[in-house]
Amino acid sequence: MPSDTSSIAASPLEGDAGLRGLAARLRHRLDTRTKPLGSLGALETIALRIGLVLGSGTPRFTQPTVVVFAADHGVCAESVSAYPSEVTSQMVENYLRGGAAINVLVRQHGLRLRVIDAGVARELAPSAGLKNLAVARGTRNFRHEAAMTGAQCEQAIRTGRAVAAAAVAEGSNALLLGEMGIGNTASAALLLHRLTGWPLERCVGRGAGLDDVGVDRKRSVLEAASARRKDELGPSELLAEFGGFEIAMLAGAFLEIARCRCIAVIDGFTVSVAALLASRLDDQVLTHCVFSHCSAENAHRALLKYLDVEPVLDLQMRLGEASGAAAAWPLIESAVRLMNEMASFESAGVSSRQVT
Amino acid sequence: MPSDTSSIAASPLEGDAGLRGLAARLRHRLDTRTKPLGSLGALETIALRIGLVLGSGTPRFTQPTVVVFAADHGVCAESVSAYPSEVTSQMVENYLRGGAAINVLVRQHGLRLRVIDAGVARELAPSAGLKNLAVARGTRNFRHEAAMTGAQCEQAIRTGRAVAAAAVAEGSNALLLGEMGIGNTASAALLLHRLTGWPLERCVGRGAGLDDVGVDRKRSVLEAASARRKDELGPSELLAEFGGFEIAMLAGAFLEIARCRCIAVIDGFTVSVAALLASRLDDQVLTHCVFSHCSAENAHRALLKYLDVEPVLDLQMRLGEASGAAAAWPLIESAVRLMNEMASFESAGVSSRQVT
Numbered sequence: 178m179p180s181d182t183s184s185i186a187a188s189p190l191e192g193d194a195g196l197r198g199l200a201a202r203l204r205h206r207l208d209t210r211t212k213p214l215g216s217l218g219a220l221e222t223i224a225l226r227i228g229l230v231l232g233s234g235t236p237r238f239t240q241p242t243v244v245v246f247a248a249d250h251g252v253c254a255e256s257v258s259a260y261p262s263e264v265t266s267q268m269v270e271n272y273l274r275g276g277a278a279i280n281v282l283v284r285q286h287g288l289r290l291r292v293i294d295a296g297v298a299r300e301l302a303p304s305a306g307l308k309n310l311a312v313a314r315g316t317r318n319f320r321h322e323a324a325m326t327g328a329q330c331e332q333a334i335r336t337g338r339a340v341a342a343a344a345v346a347e348g349s350n351a352l353l354l355g356e357m358g359i360g361n362t363a364s365a366a367l368l369l370h371r372l373t374g375w376p377l378e379r380c381v382g383r384g385a386g387l388d389d390v391g392v393d394r395k396r397s398v399l400e401a402a403s404a405r406r407k408d409e410l411g412p413s414e415l416l417a418e419f420g421g422f423e424i425a426m427l428a429g430a431f432l433e434i435a436r437c438r439c440i441a442v443i444d445g446f447t448v449s450v451a452a453l454l455a456s457r458l459d460d461q462v463l464t465h466c467v468f469s470h471c472s473a474e475n476a477h478r479a480l481l482k483y484l485d486v487e488p489v490l491d492l493q494m495r496l497g498e499a500s501g502a503a504a505a506w507p508l509i510e511s512a513v514r515l516m517n518e519m520a521s522f523e524s525a526g527v528s529s530r531q532v533t
Numbered sequence: 534m535p536s537d538t539s540s541i542a543a544s545p546l547e548g549d550a551g552l553r554g555l556a557a558r559l560r561h562r563l564d565t566r567t568k569p570l571g572s573l574g575a576l577e578t579i580a581l582r583i584g585l586v587l588g589s590g591t592p593r594f595t596q597p598t599v600v601v602f603a604a605d606h607g608v609c610a611e612s613v614s615a616y617p618s619e620v621t622s623q624m625v626e627n628y629l630r631g632g633a634a635i636n637v638l639v640r641q642h643g644l645r646l647r648v649i650d651a652g653v654a655r656e657l658a659p660s661a662g663l664k665n666l667a668v669a670r671g672t673r674n675f676r677h678e679a680a681m682t683g684a685q686c687e688q689a690i691r692t693g694r695a696v697a698a699a700a701v702a703e704g705s706n707a708l709l710l711g712e713m714g715i716g717n718t719a720s721a722a723l724l725l726h727r728l729t730g731w732p733l734e735r736c737v738g739r740g741a742g743l744d745d746v747g748v749d750r751k752r753s754v755l756e757a758a759s760a761r762r763k764d765e766l767g768p769s770e771l772l773a774e775f776g777g778f779e780i781a782m783l784a785g786a787f788l789e790i791a792r793c794r795c796i797a798v799i800d801g802f803t804v805s806v807a808a809l810l811a812s813r814l815d816d817q818v819l820t821h822c823v824f825s826h827c828s829a830e831n832a833h834r835a836l837l838k839y840l841d842v843e844p845v846l847d848l849q850m851r852l853g854e855a856s857g858a859a860a861a862w863p864l865i866e867s868a869v870r871l872m873n874e875m876a877s878f879e880s881a882g883v884s885s886r887q888v889t
Contacts, residue, residue, distance in 0.1 A: 211624065
């Protein structure tokens, strides 16, 4: 495992000789719009990134699609979440009826929504809005055994790739990725611990709302789980050992998005850990990501800093289900529209001369 | 002038006995939606605030309107801005042709736009999109004399009130307030200095892009201007002495918005200073404000902290013209929609039982 952040922070697109011309054109376009130089702040950085990824001086989003991967976690038997496992399937049904936060945001912003059963414990009734791609009815309890077999892990990654590829085939060039899975911040915290070498204490948080006693219990469970496999494990082995089906599918989706040169909008802590893991499989992954927000989950701020990325929002949200990605979406779209649609100093007859 | 922040940070609405019932209903509604308690973070605080201001348990925005007040500043003769004064009128013409950042955002979000000539130096050609309410063709140079007469200041405040009242009469219950005026961060910095007692150095910034030498010059000019009137001045006197016509109209608009129990969405540094000044004339003003963003202008973060408010965005924007307010608008709307439209645990059949 790389122990420094340089390979992660690197931005291969900007370094690519073939893209240097495009980067210069995008920068010139931004600098000649009718505004003080750099005055759109982070929106300029986002616009530049999107132009480079989509390979266009005037990039446009097509069919932006929210994908929520849902799955259950065997480790919930150890009481690592404030809510019972049954809430995962109940919330999926809530998405299908349109009553959840993500539904409100999807309606507000005209986004498409795909809900994927990646491995929910209770089999859900067939529904037009749901894709049943469950690898199994929940992972095994990784406190005592591997969460999934190597074959299951490969299947989940492959399925995540296929879900992303299908959205791209339907015309989407931007995927907003989210998750639902009671217990999945426990899995993500342990993956983060093993991927970065940070102490578990730094990686563990309250998830959906644990109190201090609950957080202590969660950390103890993760310590015991990690101790089962003290040997050095690669990213895929870690996923199989301590991951979840939704996390593995997210990792697969990131790999496919990078291959297709599309944009991935990252939601919160668990999705960020999946992106980190995928970046260890393909160093092009992070270049294609826009990080939508810094959540209130304990380790998220540190992880974003480690990845050397600035989130769009910082509103202490901690809901998951792609709600942060969807809330930030209009700003990401604004970044692109401002670059494309604003007049230049020349065309608008505005003086760009600075007083000296 | 009050020297502590307690009167400013107070939130009269929440303290109002008649509103305590509404506050409890809003809190209950938020807490019973299908999400972990508090997991929408700052969006919950915003939703609560808007419900209280609009006096409804299910508040809805009607005809949200962007108002940009534009004016010129005599103090520009002292080279306090990176751009020449003529840019003010050129940018107003850019707004009228639809080429500026604010036009892009207004189109994206379906907002209405009102451009007000509060006192631009060059008389602009009549246009359907422009209201000519100029008090005079720019202020006088406050380095050497009062920026405006007391009568002009009163006229500007009254005009700002009338502009807000007209928008409300047309059905708007949310105004997004912005400004355009080369040199107006100099005026705002001096007003902030006198309103708070902070050293000028803390209040002065780069505006549209001054270099270090320019910032030093700006501070020297403001020091000399302030020294002309060492006596204690009230808020209106300060406005007349060191203000601008757009700043005075903004102050008037805030007073009217508070009277009408509507929402004011505050843009950047200059608008925030106008809100601070208006709050010294009516302590109900700040309760009606949502602060859209923390700009890159030097003193803005300190001012927001002083006002004890959390901005929605923090993206190093520094463009003015209500661009920050308009960029943040979808999130403010999301806050309200999430509270109104999400299903409850009970209606969705989702377990709200926490594991203990």
